[in-house]
Amino acid sequence: MANSEIPAARLRAWWAHRQWLDGSRPGAAAADVLAATGWARSVGGAAPYLGLFARAGLGREAVDAAVARLEVHELPSARGCTYVLPARDFALGLAVGAGAPESELAAAGKHLGVSRDEIEKLCLAIAEALSPLRPLEPTAIREAVGGSVRVLGEAGKKRGLSTTLPLALGLLQARGLIRRVPVNGRLDQQRYGYVGWDQPVAGTAADLARRYFSWAGPASLRHFRWFSGFTVATAKLAAAEAGVVGVPGTDLLLAPELADSFENFTVPAEPYYTLLAGIDGIHLLHRDLARLVDPADAGRPLPAGRAGRSFGGEADPQTHVVLDRGRIVGFWEYDTGEQEIVHQLFVPPDAALREALRRTEAFVREQLGDARGFSLDSPRSRAPKITALRAAGSPSG
Structure with missing residues (x-):
């Protein structure tokens, strides 16, 4: 990605800002979070809950209630993959996943x-x-x-x-004729039933482009193709019809209404830490992990990873991540036996980081019970990562 004229820290902080990962929207409704920051990938793990908690402080009961009221719902959408969508996007999500x-x-x-x-x-x-x-x-x-x-x-x-x-x-x-509902009402379980539905299916590639470049911009056409699954020709036409604008000196595109805000944006002076799933939208909307990795951290070995593999060479994080203003500054997993978060931090922990760890640990322990990455994740399967994270330790602070 050609972005040599834009400091990496500024891009990362802007993406975190647009993703509401800056503490600016406490108490926002789940549907509003998803409409503004993008659809949340769901694979039977804790990612939707962790993302909504990090962005708006929403507890599991509030999210489950929004699901029950059909304010948000898990649907097959872009590339046929399941995402949690706001009601305003049900028709479009179904259309682009058809x-x-x-x-x-x-x-x-x-x-x-x-x-x-x-x-x-x-x-x-x-x-x-x-x-x-x-x-x-x-x-x-x-x-x-x-x-x-x-x-x-x-x-x-x-x-x-x-x-x-x-x-x-x-x-x-x-076709919007049936919908799949979690038997126990939770998004991090994978036992489903089906009910009849009557949901219109409508929307165009350009409609998706307008949303995408609002959520994820600046982003390249390659990033948009990854998310949408569109061909080069379809993606180019959709972006053109959406009216996106180029960021000078780069191959990045942005929703036109955001151009002035992006031009005037400055990186916040103080850190703001969030704990997220490895498939959170801050990563997965682009699926370009290097954007969020400082060069000093790229060579870090993966927790319990194969010899020779490093963090910066991966397509996706292999653990959950700690974020500060768009930069990944740590790995974490949840130990169900000890009922605690185990982490490896890349920066010395200050009071704000310790509080972010404490809040998320309490949320997982008291409301989720676990923080599975995906449906087949289990305490047993992640035990080697937890052992590696404990052994790696973190800088003192």
Whole structure:
């Protein structure tokens, strides 16, 4: 990324500012946070909770209540991946993610002999079986639709598709006809039921570009392509239709209404620390980790990582991260046995950093119980990282 005319610290601090990671929006509603800072990637871990807590101090109950009221919801969206979206973006999120289930159906037709007619009939049966109020889990849906679900045998298992049910559920979700709801109301669990829905699906690539460059700008066209999954031609056209403007001397683009604010922005003098998931939007909207890493930290070994691998060479953080004005200044994980955050800091801890650690530790311990990175993360699987973090220690302060 060509940005030699803009100091890295200024870019990082601006991104943190636009992501509301500067303590400026305490108590903001979950939907407002997501509308202003971007959709929160959800993979069955604690990332949405940690992100909303860091940005607005929201507790788990407040977030779960927003989910229950459909002010925010987890939906398949950009690239077909699941994100937590505000209600204003439900239609757009579904529209930009609609291609993924179609691609999965095409692949199943090619490799497993599944026809569109078969899946469309299954879609009709599922839609008739579901109500808007009482969620049915996949097992109950299979029982309700009888023989409409077909087992795909060993060939299907090899492709991660044991029956035709996921194909139909994916299409119905993308069409806004059903939605997936967590059985216990929590975003960091992966047991779901499905209910009927009637959600319009609408929006263009340019609509996504307008939002993206407001959340993530300055960002390059490459960054936008990563987030959206668009081709080069589609991304260029969408950015042009969105009216984004270039940042002089760089390959970065910005929403036009932010140009003056960016030009006049200065880096805050005092640090402001937040503890975030490794897949938080401050990283994942661009997925360009080097932006947030100081050169002095790039060579740090990964906690429990393979020999020869260093932090600066990774595509994604391998742990949760501590941030200060856009710079990653530490690694952390949660030890469920000791009920505490274990960390490796790159800077000496001051009173503000100790307080950020204390607040987040209390939040995880009292409201979440754990801070899983993703659905398959577990206390046992992260034990080597925790041991490595304890051994590494942190600078004294």
